[in-house]
Amino acid sequence: xxxxxxxxxxxxxxxFRLRMRTSRSAVTVFAxxxxxxxxxxxIIYVMMSSGAGxxxxxxxxxxxxxxxxxxxxxxxxxAFMTPALTAGVISGEREKQTLNMLLTTQQxxxxxxxxxxxxxxxxxxxxxxxxxxxxxxxFLYGGVAPKxxxxxxxFYLFIxxxxxxxxxxxxxxxxxxIVAVIMTYGVGLVIFLLTGIIYLLAMGVVQANYYxxxxxxxxxxxxxxxxxxxxxxxxxxxxxxxxxxxxxxLTRWSSQQAGAPIQLWQQFLLVxxxxxxxxxxxxxxxxxxxxxxxxxxxxxxxxxxxxxxxxxxxxHExxxxxxxQ
Amino acid sequence: xxxxxxxxKTYGGFEALKSVNISISKGTVFGFVGPxxxxxxxxxxxxxxxxxxTSGTASVGGFEVTEQPxxxxxRIGYMPDFFGVYDQFRTTEYLHFYGASYGIPRPDREKLIxxxxxxxxxxxxxxxxxxxxxxxMKQRLCLARCLVHDPDVLILDEPASxxxxxxRIEMREILKELKLMGKTIxxxxxxxxxxxxxxxxxxxxxxxxMVAQGKVADIQNRLRVxxxxxxxxxxxxxxxAAMLRDERHVSQVLSDETGxxxxxxxxxxxxxxLLNKVIGAGYGVVSFHEAQTNLEDVFLEIxxxxxxxxxx
Numbered sequence: 001x002x003x004x005x006x007x008x009x010x011x012x013x014x015x016f017r018l019r020m021r022t023s024r025s026a027v028t029v030f031a032x033x034x035x036x037x038x039x040x041x042x043i044i045y046v047m048m049s050s051g052a053g054x055x056x057x058x059x060x061x062x063x064x065x066x067x068x069x070x071x072x073x074x075x076x077x078x079a080f081m082t083p084a085l086t087a088g089v090i091s092g093e094r095e096k097q098t099l100n101m102l103l104t105t106q107q108x109x110x111x112x113x114x115x116x117x118x119x120x121x122x123x124x125x126x127x128x129x130x131x132x133x134x135x136x137x138x139f140l141y142g143g144v145a146p147k148x149x150x151x152x153x154x155f156y157l158f159i160x161x162x163x164x165x166x167x168x169x170x171x172x173x174x175x176x177x178i179v180a181v182i183m184t185y186g187v188g189l190v191i192f193l194l195t196g197i198i199y200l201l202a203m204g205v206v207q208a209n210y211y212x213x214x215x216x217x218x219x220x221x222x223x224x225x226x227x228x229x230x231x232x233x234x235x236x237x238x239x240x241x242x243x244x245x246x247x248x249x250l251t252r253w254s255s256q257q258a259g260a261p262i263q264l265w266q267q268f269l270l271v272x273x274x275x276x277x278x279x280x281x282x283x284x285x286x287x288x289x290x291x292x293x294x295x296x297x298x299x300x301x302x303x304x305x306x307x308x309x310x311x312x313x314x315x316h317e318x319x320x321x322x323x324x325q
Numbered sequence: 326x327x328x329x330x331x332x333x334k335t336y337g338g339f340e341a342l343k344s345v346n347i348s349i350s351k352g353t354v355f356g357f358v359g360p361x362x363x364x365x366x367x368x369x370x371x372x373x374x375x376x377x378x379t380s381g382t383a384s385v386g387g388f389e390v391t392e393q394p395x396x397x398x399x400r401i402g403y404m405p406d407f408f409g410v411y412d413q414f415r416t417t418e419y420l421h422f423y424g425a426s427y428g429i430p431r432p433d434r435e436k437l438i439x440x441x442x443x444x445x446x447x448x449x450x451x452x453x454x455x456x457x458x459x460x461x462m463k464q465r466l467c468l469a470r471c472l473v474h475d476p477d478v479l480i481l482d483e484p485a486s487x488x489x490x491x492x493r494i495e496m497r498e499i500l501k502e503l504k505l506m507g508k509t510i511x512x513x514x515x516x517x518x519x520x521x522x523x524x525x526x527x528x529x530x531x532x533x534x535m536v537a538q539g540k541v542a543d544i545q546n547r548l549r550v551x552x553x554x555x556x557x558x559x560x561x562x563x564x565x566a567a568m569l570r571d572e573r574h575v576s577q578v579l580s581d582e583t584g585x586x587x588x589x590x591x592x593x594x595x596x597x598x599l600l601n602k603v604i605g606a607g608y609g610v611v612s613f614h615e616a617q618t619n620l621e622d623v624f625l626e627i628x629x630x631x632x633x634x635x636x637x
Contacts, residue, residue, distance in 0.1 A: 010425035014411070021413040096409035101470070104373050104403045105426035106395070290374045290394045 011102075011112055015119035025123065029130050032077065036131045039073050040066070044137070060143025067138040068240055071152050074131065075159065075236055078124070079192055082160050083184035085124055086167030088177040089116040090287060095177060109284045117161075117168050117280070124160050128153065151239050155265065159232055162272045163188055165279040172283040195231040199248075202227060225249030229267030238264035326351045326478060326509040327372065332381035334367050334533075341367045343533040344381065349511060349526070351477070354504050356524035356541075357513040364533040365513040366406060369482045372511070373403040385478055399427075402471030406482040406513075410463055412456035416447060419455050419466065420473055427474035434473075441469040445499055461492030468499060479503065481512045497523065553616040554596065557584035559609030568606065572599060586616075 008016070019025055043066050090113075093099040102112065138144050166187050170180040202224040225248040228234035238245045245263045327349040334342040342364045349355045357365050370376040371383050374394040382389060388396040411419060417438055424434040442448045445465040450458060458466060464484060471479055484500070485493045501523055503510060514520050520527075521541060528538040537544055558565055566580040574591035589596065600613050 010422055013425070014414075014422050017418070018411055018413050097405070097407050098409045098411065100370075100373070100375055100405050101403070101408060101423075101467075102426070103375060104398050104401065105423060106398060106428050106474075107426050288374075288394075289377050290391055 009107070009111055009115055011107055011115035012119050015116060016122070019119065019123055028081075029127055032081070032127050033130050033134065035077065036070070036074065036134045040070060040134050040137050043069050060141065063138050063141035063143040066141070067135070067144045067148075068237075070135065070138060071236060071240075072233060074128070074156065075232060076192075078128070078156055078159055079163065079188050079232075081127065082120075082124060082163035083167050083181055083188055086117065086120045086164040087171050087180040087184040089120060089168055090171040090283075091174060091177040091180050092171070094175060103288055109287045113168060113172070113280060113283045113287060117164050120167075121157075121160050121164050124164075125157065128156055128160075148240065152236070155236060155239060158269060158272070162191075162276055165276045165283075169279040169283045172287050191230065192232060195227055196233065199224060199227040199231065199234070203248075225261075225264075226267065229262070229264045230271060232268065235265040235268035326353070327355075327383075327385055327511060329368070329372075329383045330381055332368065332371065332383055333379045334364075334371065334376070335379045341533050342371075342378075345530070345533070345535055347528055347535065347538065349509060351509055352507050353526055354500075354510045354512065354524045356520045356527040357511055357530065358520075358527060359513075359530035363530045365530055366482055367533075368530070369403070369480050369511070369513065372397075372480055373401060374398055375403075399474065400476050401478045401480055402474070402476040403480045404467050404471050404482060404484055406486055408467055410455045410458075410466070412454065414455050415451075416442065416453055416455060416458070416466060417451050420469060423470045424473045429474060437473070441472055444472070444502065445469045446495065459492075461488050461495065464488060464492070464496065465499065468496075472503075477509060479508050479510045479512075481510065483513050485514060552589050552596075554587040554589050554599075554613065555584055555616050556587065556603065556613050557611040558603075559611060561608060565603065565606075565608055569599075569603075572602070574599075584612075 047062055047066065090099065093102060135149060163184065167180065167184040170183040170187075171177070174180045174183065206224055225245075228248045234244075234248065242263065245265075248264065249261070327347065329345055329347040332342055332345040333340065345364070345368060347355075347368075357368070359365050367376065368383075371378050372385060372390060374390050374397050377391065382391075384390065385397045386400045388400070390397050411422070414422065420438045420441060421431075421434055424437065425431070429437070439448065439451070442451055445468055447458075447462060447465060447469070450462065455463065455466065468481075468484060471481070481500075485496045488496060500510065500512070504523060512520070512524070524541060526538070526540055527544060529536050556565065562580050562585055566578045566585050569575055569585065569587055570578050574589055574595050575587055576590055577588040579586045587599075589599070591599070596615075600610070603613070604610055
């Protein structure tokens with residue numbers, strides 16, 4: 001069996017070739033590793049000058065803090081990079097006027113969507129793997145288990161899959177790449193920032209209520225912890241420190257009796273797996289206006305905004321005018 | 326091969342296609358003409374499974390475009406009026422990609438691609454990056470792409486738009502070869518005179534409605550009721566023009582340095598009588614002939630000149 005043919009379909013082959021032929025890809029990897037390297041150096045500098053290094057050595061616990069800081073920084077970088085890489089995969093083809101020709105080939109909608117997602121994420125994985133030497137600085141000082149590093153990288157993969165699926169969905173739904181990119185960043189911002197802020201506010205309110213009531217019989221934990229389970233940073237920290245999940249559900253810091261109903265990262269994976277599947281399903285449905293059966297066709301005509309088609313027609317006319325000029 | 330029945334497409338309140346009916350038999354070259362925004366591209370997009378019709382049906386090779394789009398795609402080669410190319414690909418890689426996308430095994434593609442490049446006169450550009458090709462070359466490469474899976478039907482939306490005269494002639498020669506290969510071709514174009522010699526049938530669409538359809542000769546004959554006669558006389562041209570204005574069947578008379586041009590509604594017998602009358606009046610007739618109506622005249626006549634901008 002020709003495994004290359006099974007694993008790499010024409011669309012994926014095209015995406016890999018074209019992506020690696022531009023100097024932009026090499027520059028991206030270089031810039032990314034450079035930023036991570038500078039961050040690592042910065043962290044070491046801060047530690048050395050803030051007392052940890054005064055004794056002339058960095059102990060394992062300090063090294064662990066450095067690992068956490070690097071991991072969180074990497075998470076933020078991924079949140080910036082992934083939408084930029086994925087939110088243009090379909091709309092970019094539309095803007096380059098190559099999409100229609102691709103859609104009239106025998107490649108299925110799911111092949112097109114998934115291949116484009118996989119190729120983008122493969123590049124992103126390459127970027128992340130290129131930062132491994134930076135992590136080795138943390139390993140140099142000890143205090144971090146390789147298992148933790150593997151978990152963190154698997155978590156990154158999941159985050160990339162999440163943001164990538166959303167990027168591909170918006171890229172399919174919106175005609176312009178810029179709109180798709182903004183939408184993906186917008187949703188990313190909600191996931192990364194808003195969930196954290198809402199958790200802090202909600203926790204503040206809940207705690208204030210209990211303390212105001214002045215009772216000692218208040219429940220030990222609150223549902224607001226679930227909000228932080230939607231936040232990637234919360235989930236990542238819960239991978240580093242399993243006890244973190246317990247603490248975010250607590251309303252009374254003094255009490256340690258009640259455990260978390262679910263680890264934050266577990267909740268994160270569960271909830272966002274559904275989001276990923278839904279986003280990809282919608283992207284596959286909407287990339288082609290004409291699908292196989294009448295039932296699907298009816299659904300599509302009910303849902304799809306007709307303005308979009310009208311815009312397409314107008315764009316068509318604009319293209320004609322440009323061409324004439 | 327292509328059957329379109331009561332095809333309607335509306336965008337909000339705007340009717341882009343109004344109950345269009347077209348039937349094209351196997352091996353026919355169908356010229357689809359009409360001004361910009363008349364509905365040509367919409368019809369072709371529906372046939373290419375890229376757009377859903379609001380109502381009506383369209384089928385290619387017996388397969389309904391909305392029911393079995395996968396089967397339709399196997400049978401069509403679609404060339405949009407505006408298209409992009411993957412610039413970082415070499416010419417052969419570009420064709421390999423589309424060949425693979427149609428499920429053609431690599432060994433077959435290795436044999437097929439040189440033949441295709443030869444057909445579109447791009448053999449010497451096999452290793453060139455697509456980016457480096459001229460517009461005409463890209464257009465021909467796109468045509469080769471349409472042929473990569475040997476489709477029965479070619480849907481070509483203005484394949485010669487934006488090309489210089491030489492590139493247009495090259496494109497026309499390739500299309501003639503495709504016609505000889507027995508492909509059913511539906512082609513829209515603004516360059517009507519160039520289409521005339523290769524199309525078997527034409528369909529004229531305006532404001533989303535088919536206004537004329539049939540064999541080129543039939544349509545031209547139908548329009549001959551309004552033939553234009555060119556008369557050149559030795560002298561007294563203006564006098565002759567004044568005389569002819571009062572004649573029966575004459576709707577319009579124009580006179581210039583090339584002669585007198587008469588829009589004539591009569592048949593052959595009336596035309597002969599008119600010639601006798603002119604000679605009888607003592608004019609020295611140098612030539613008396615009927616102007617050839619070409620496809621462009623047909624188009625202008627049918628669309629009542631309102632589409633003249635579409636001929637640019």
